[in-house]
Amino acid sequence: MLPATTITNTERKNDSGLGSLRDLEMRWQTAKYRWELLTEQLQIGIRMKLFEYEAKSIAQNLGINTPRGAVASTSEEARDIHKRIGGEVVIKAQVLVAGRGKAGGIKFAGKPDETRERATEILNMTIKGERVKKVLVEQKAAAKKELFASIVLDRANRCQTVLASDQGGVDIEEVARQAPEKVLRHRLDPAFGMRSYDARLIALKLGYQGAQQGSFTDFLSNLYRLSVIYDAELVESNPVIEMQDGRFVAADLRVIVDDNSLFRHPEFQERSKEISSEVTALESKARDNGLAFVELDGDIGIIGNGAGLVMATLDLVRQYGGKPANFCDVGGGADAEHVATALQIIQGADKVKAVFVNILAGITRCDEVAKGIVDVKKVMGIKKPLVIRMVGTNQEEGRKILQSAGLTAMDKMDEAARLVVSKVAA
Amino acid sequence: MAVLIGKQTRAIVQGITGNQGSFHTRLMLDYGTRIVAGVTPGKGGTTAVGLPVFDTIAAALEKTDANASIIFVPAPFAKEAGMEAIDAGLSPVVIITEMIPARDSMILIEYAKNRGATIIGPNTPGIITAGESKLGIMPGDVFKPGKVGLGSRSGTLTYEIAASLTHDGIGQSTCLGIGGDPFTGLNFVDVLKLFRDDPGTDTVILIGEIGGSAEEDAANYIRDTKYPKRVAAYIAGRAAPQGKRMGHAGAIITGTEGTADAKMKSLREAGVLVAEVPSELPKLLLHQVSPLQ
Structure with missing residues (x-):
């Protein structure tokens, strides 16, 4: 695998030759610092966060693979969904606050009746002040590998930036702190956005070749399209699952829509009035x-x-x-x-x-x-x-x-x- | 001498027929700003605040010799209003409009960069060269001509500080608000670069607030370039709790980076005179000659 450094279009233009080891280190440091800025930027104000099931529903329409499943408001509905999709399932609390996993808002079940019990437990939970009203019941994906992919508005660089890593499914901020070189950063030209070769370069740096490279390139391009169509400040999938059959699937998906763009998105205007649980x-x-x-x-x-x-x-x-x-x-x-x-x-x-x-x-x-x-x-x-x-x-x-x-x-x-x-x- | 605007500035007001647009056009004219025309699509041929109104900037330029613009149009139309001004070769383009989608601002700022235009804002109180020209919504009477250049992320706090400087006999060259949004045309480093080359400015004041990295970037720039002019700063938001919004999108902190204390520390380490409270700024300027001594 190639070293995961931060290379942007402008930086590449300015490079006089091969980067020295010192340059690489400096870039890693920069990546680490910028990561901190980005995570800070992600928490600006009260924002138009979408529930996971909403984000996945718009993603599916754009051709992004998500695990088979459906959203339920009662434990009986959850059981019926399990019956329909079969196999082992994951039951996930649909809340806007972060950290539901640690709070016990994600559970697994092998049988529909078990799903009903787990769903009952989750639907009775309040996570960081937010009442759980819905659960998402999904097929548990057979993962070959878990990755991380995100597209954010990057205010320090006045552009959109792609963050990607082959260390997905874990606390990515921790990864960025411990080993900043494991998180790729790629700035997108503000005027033209993501070109296919931007996505392909990232796929290549994550070690993908041939058909897999094409497949991951498409996945990233679709995430980018979502960010444009919905004026998203953030589109983040953690983990992106590389399946045994080679497909890439957004096992989790977070989308935050820019408040200021709601005039272009009447479908979210009502939703935005719902008061965040973090408000006293x-x-x-x-x-x-x-x-x-x-x-x-x-x-x-x-x-x-x-x-x-x-x-x-x-x-x-x-x-x-x-x-x-x-x-x-x-x-x-x-x-x-x-x-x-x-x-x-x-x-x-x-x-x-x-x-x-x-x-x-x-x-x-x-x-x-x-x-x-x-x-x-x-x-x-x-x-x-x-x-x-x-x-x-x-x-x-x-x-x-x-x-x-x-x-x-x-x-x-x-x-x-x-x-x-x-x-x-x- | 000053930066970006002065007696030579001849401005167009985009959105002149709106409430804010007409109200502030009058105040800008009262201040002595040369405003030559207004633009509101569909209202060409009429007049507003005694000025001719055109449908487009191109039409306005056939009849007038404008070289700058100030924008009051509603957020959904601000991106294209800005592009229109840039296409016509106007600079600076001051964008007062707030709540513009971040994507629109990002694209507009890139557009300006590629065409050599300067954007001030969005979500800014504007820019004033004391005693010469005002493209903005600030109260003109708190400013007086002098040699202090001022760049700020905040509106009212800028007036507060300008008033206290003026009260203590310290005049200003140019004062500008970089804007409170995540994406702005100018940042503090750009402001420092502008004032560096201005013989009419001997001291630069930066008024920052919590969130983002504009102040830290300025501190690095001052240190790395051995900035030749005296710099003073005030950072608002020391009392802010972590992770809570303070009215501006930019004003938020979630860790050590971006806190007022961290910003003050990095500025001090770069030799900047940092005030603990706004009223301390004039005292620092009156009693300290150079941060490097």
């Missing part, structure tokens, strides 16, 4: 009201405009010894209602002992912010110590509105942060 009750309440909100473990409620400014506000509060209870970005151009909702939700949380509103108005207007705060005061009262820092567009109008309701705003973010921390400490 407070977070879901805030998000339903259009706020970018993350719950944290402290006691000072934070409201601001702009993600960067809110982050800096959290940092300042921490710097002065306080603990933020949340991140809440009302966004650019927020109106009074938005601000009022944010304040209501945050001061209503038991854990919050004081609230810090930090507004630097550009598109946002101080008078709107002030109106929102005053509305809350009139309707439900200000229930927790409140510190307001508010400067920028329409500052004077805003301050007048606050003053008329007996509230004041500060100029300096630092002083305001110190003050709010002292209110909680006192």
